[in-house]
Amino acid sequence: MSTTNDTDEMEDLTRQEEGSRGEAPKRDTEDQGQQDSEGExxxxxEKEKDKFLRLFAEFENYKKRTTRERLELFKTAGQELMTALLPVLDDFDRAIRELERAGEDELLKGVVLIHNKFRDTLRAKGLEPIEARVGDAFDADLHEAVTQVPAPKKSLKGKVIDVIEKGYKLGDRVIRHPKVVVGN
Incomplete structure (x- = not known):
């Protein structure tokens, strides 16, 4: 009888092994499919995350750019008006010079007061004169050469000999270059 029991046990073990082998490929296939879908x-x-990060970075750049543009617009919003008012400022300067030459002291005081108030108002809005003096080195980026004349002295060669018209800047932007005569 022991052979029959041994044989039965062997058959049971063989069936279990075959059964477990038969189920293993099914589980492996299911696991593989699950891993493939997890990978996908x-x-x-990852693609969506990358797309989101790129969109977020693009939006941040857009915000920075529009903020910079808006600040620049505020700084130079009055540029057109300031440019239109510069000839009036020039006329005040000419009037003051003529009144000084004519000796009209009372009239000169009134014009100087109005001129100073007008100039200070424009300065408060960001308008600054560009200093150009006789003897300064000529800078093509800053000055506008109206003409060149023979230099009266060797030391004035390539330098400003006369300032014809003042220059102005609004904030950091030059809105009118000083017009100068350069020694040649």
Whole structure:
């Protein structure tokens, strides 16, 4: 009888092994399919995450750019008006010079007061004169050469000999270059 029991046990073990082998490929296939779908989901998630980060960075750049543009617009919003008022400022300067030459002291005081108030108001809005003096080195980026004349002295060669018209800047932007005569 022991042979029959041994044989039965062997058959049971063989069946269990075959059964477990038969089920193993099914589980492996299911596990493989699950891993493939997880991999696809991870890949899709990474793509979406990358797309989100790029969109976020693009939006941040847009915000910075529009803020810079808006600040620049505020700084130079009055540029057109300031440019239109510069000839009036020039006329005040000419009037003051003529009144000084004519000796009209009372009239000169009134014109100087109005001129100073007008100049200070424009300065408060960001208008600054560009200093150009006789003897300064000529700078093509800053000065506008109206003409060149023979230099009266060797030391004035390539330098400003006369300032024809003042220059002005609004904030950091030059809105009118000083017009000068350069020694040649």
């Amino acid at each position: 989901l991870r890949e899709a998630l």
